[in-house]
Amino acid sequence: MSGVERYGHGGDRWTAGEMFARSADTFIDFSANINPLGPPDAVMRVLREALEDKGAPVLTRYPDPRARNLKRALAKRYGLSEECLMIGNGGAELIDLVNAAVRPSRVGVMTPSFAEYEASARKRGQETVYLPTEEREGFQPEPEALFKWVRTVDLAYLGHPNNPTGLTIPYRQLLAVAEEAAIAGTVLVIDEAFLDFVPDGQAHSLLSRLMDFPTTVLLRSMTKFYALPGLRLGWGVASPDWIRRIEAHQVSWSINGLAQLAGEAALTDQFFEKATHRWLSVERDFLMDGLQKLSGVRPIPGEVNYFLLKLDSSVLEGSAGVSRRLQKALGERGILIRDCSTYPGLDDTYVRVAVRSRKENALLLQKLEEVLEKGEVF
Template sequence: MQNYEHGGNLYAAMRDKKIHMAEFLDFSANINPLGMPDSLVKAVNRALPYIIHYPDTEARELKEAIRFRYGIPEGSITVGNGAVEVIYLLCHMLKPQKVLVAAPTFGEYERAARASGAEVAYYYLQPDSRFAIDLHEWIKCAAGVDMLFLGNPNNPTGNLLQYQDIQTILEALKGENTLVVVDESFLDFLDDDRSYSCRHLLPLYPNLIIIHSLTKFYAMPGLRLGFAAANDPITAMLHAGKDPWNVNSLAQSAGVAVLYDDDYRERSKCFVQKVKDELYTALSALSCIKPYPPSVNFILINIKLTGFSAQELRNKLEQYRILVRDCSNYPGLSNEYIRVAVKQPRQNERLLAALETVMSKR
């Protein structure tokens, strides 16, 4: 596996440049540009005096809030210290021998699989088809694997599958005993996810597992919160393997508050859908770069014609206190790609201005 580094590593940038993190504009992490909701801040402040006690091992209130927001029965939910903990827990407890992942996709699927001793197979997405999955070819590649991971939407490409597409995969693999893990962590950013989420398919397919992060949409990656939804036997295995206090009291309180915050959710959806289209249009107008149409709050960009590698462009933008995601360590991509998050309009303008300046000096 390639060396995998995530976006959002402000601490490394701060140490390297000896500049405080507040001076950077971080386009490398795909976090809600509206920032933390007030409901989250108030909930954490209210919960702070109670960290003298252990967290609720069953996370009852949090599971009830997840049920309220996503319609998933509480008995099907396993909460985690971020979605990544649940991904590793899945691989550790279910012990797949062979795992299929798309390339490019979120690198922790592969890392978790390899950490559990699994062999990893790639299905390479093609730039000429805008990195879309060919269902027929994907199903062929899935023959004989124990587990597969699907990002929906996929990070970093932004591609979406409708739930009927995922149902086609589930039907084709019914007799294969293949676990189908669908990561819906970015679906909250859509205006309406009903055409894409496969939550309602959980009772129909015992081999379906859904992963969901709450840290991206609710802008709390430093707090860490996510969950898995699965059938009863898989949920029991996950509960048996996890730390009893894996989600701290502050994260549980924050999760309850934000999941009931309808105003923040609706404002975020409207804002991101509008601003992502504006940023995509502005990026498309720049010479020498090719952005791919975004579905949610991040945009993949081909920079081949700039003459810079992804690392070179990243380093040059850092001189303007701007961080972008160098995508060269994604399997299936190269040093011709970067990814940027969607941020506030004035922040997006700073990115555009910096790109124009850097490219004018090439």
Template sequence: MLEKYGHGGDLLTAAELYGEGSGVFLDFSANINPLGPPPGLLEQLAEALPSITAYPDPGHRRFKALLAESIGVEAAVLTAANGAAESMALLLLALAPRRVGIVEPCFSEYRTLSEQFGAEVLAVRGKPELHYRAPVEAIAALLPQVELLLLGQPNNPNGVQYDLDELRFLAREAERCGTVLAVDEAFIDFIPEAQRQSLLPELAAYRHTVLVRSMTKFYAIPGLRLGFTLAHPELAAAMTGKQVSWSVNGLALLAGEACLRSGRDYEERTRALIAEERGRLRQGLMALRCAVPPAEANFLLAELPAPWSAAEVQARLGARGILVRSCAMYPGLTAGHIRVAVKGRDDNARLLQELGDVLGAPVE
């Protein structure tokens, strides 16, 4: 199984499974901006390499000041972290919840981290007819039973958003219950601003709502790890108080500052590419008899035609040098579900060609 450690993007495991002779893998198992990092970033990092002889700023001051200016918030609501996963870990450390609520299928770290920190996990399931979203009433009913609820927006692995009115309803219910609602917006940057369903503009009205964001996917820097949260200043301070000193390295902070200065052109080109290629890739997958929900992020969830399993297709594509994410282990999905990132046109065309060849072969 490619997901030896529970995630996509594991090139070492891929080499172990499919052999170094497979060459450079075309990796659809990790959802990273196909344009790569913003222009000039790699050169800036190379120039900054001598700075690794100094400790990074433990207060992340320049990065947070620039981030606050970029988003239009006070720096006191921000907590910088070593990726969105650390952001969630800091939430768990600060709140020490006995029970955590999740909406499955979802990012596996919601359950994994919660259980690692000793919390019981309560879950509701998304419905296929809602493109694997859960009814908002079912989510609201979970809030009084937990101290923290984690919700993907857009959700991974299905790439679908909840409506803004639904989010407002959940945020109000969280206030009433005293439960913290953590909305994971790790992929929201891929959605044009006019189409985003986010509580960010009105976050100050909800003391118990936290937004979790990632810079690693949109800016293609997953190896550096950089994320942040927006929360009420008291909760932000509590999270920072649980953070290991220097958990965000100096090169990651520098990259974050550079990404925030990268300009609108890079951002708009990314969103235009994702929107166009996502539609093209979805149509191609459906032509191969896959069931594909209409997603809004930079990845697609696909249910393979019977009798194909994700494990069989993943293995056959891996032998051809193409990696896809098996979603068979996601509660609420089936043994036939895979997830594929949206890449550039040529790469997407190769995936469709190779997948078509695989699905046209006999099932073993």
């Protein structure tokens, strides 16, 4: 694969720097969906104290191989039993570890969705079975097709909310698909990496009902909402039996000491959560409004901190590679966006942008207008 996403993801300012002849640090990054308010003060305080502690034991000692304190904090916060919890070096590690534990022949992946689901299958030579969704159907799977797909595979991944559409799966449908998976003996991974951004997100999750669904695994990430992608931290919930089987594949000390401390501290900062929801409701409307006023792009209303944008095909006639060219035109101006043509199920008329601070969102709108009006892309 070529292009800024050649290593599979947004947020790669190093590759973008090489491609657009700029220093990696100079981009405003709309291609990774990281909360611009973070990390929370409580996290920064704990990390600073840990590093300044005489001899910096957090660095000079091995981390707790069981991440006990963090598991305890998560169990308390979400009313779970510790034996139902696992911690990962990012949600990405857990996505892969589930595959290692299940050893499926056929892996179900909805399209479009996060690249790591399919990557975990591809590297092990497993067959991928797609569940296509279409924009004209609101990127929601047709229920019968969803149930059939779940019955057909050994392991299935659903993004909830999904990346890159930003859409959740209706709760009733989640319940039904988890039930279907249990009957079929399919392991169903519901990836809730972005659920914290959804107001009242817990009400949309199967978390409190998970023990009714012995083959369902829920995954969460702490890197997006708490702005810790450089530290790497995620967690998951499943039956104690599945937790043991999944953890058996994890490399020892996978969760470093700083990440464990940061995770515990993040859970205590409820002011940060409220501030994030306030910021997001205001800035998402601001960005949506501005995007809707631009000709040539159409934002798809999602529920989280990013938008999938459809580039207007009437303007695009005969112009291949438009998402790449829009990314380049903005990249040269110091703005990094996600070219979505690399997602199975999407084409070069889709890009994705994160919601950031007011100043940054206004700059994105201004640069988009400049590029679209100059006709550099179309």
